[in-house]
Amino acid sequence: MAEPAAPLLRRLHHVAFAEEEGAHLVRRLVELFGLEVSSEEEAPGFVERMLPVGECWLQALEATGDGVVRRSLAGRGPGLHHIAFEVDDLAAVLDHLQAHGVDLVDREPRRGGGGHRIAFAHPRSFGGVLVELVESSAHGER
Secondary structure, three states: OOOOOOOOOOEEEEEEEEEOOOOHHHHHHHHHHOOOOOEEEEEOOEEEEEEEEOOEEEEEEEEOOOOHHHHHHHHHOOEEEEEEEEEOOHHHHHHHHHHOOOOEOOOOOEEOHHHOEEEEEOHHHOOOOOEEEEEOOOOOOO
């Protein structure tokens, strides 16, 4: 099996944290570090807030009802939810990961926050860390 000709990961896109209702983490990041919420989107059972930090973002996932974030909080508590890497060609990266036996949550790209195409790889393939892959329409934009 041939190895990729170039690195598949472009950069760290964001680090996501799960929290209970109340956005306590977001408030602390704003109060203590002067960060600002650059975007906020509601999704089934949670609110996603993006806070720019240098060339990447912190993503706060506030559980507002039943869903994936609430289940994560029930199983793991608040804190790190996932890390996300930006890629140029999401379909090609998914094919590469499948060829290398990586367990994928998403075998096909789907629409995520900010309108990006995304896919997740299962934590069991990355030492217990959920990994998101983000194909940005324009590099450096949310």
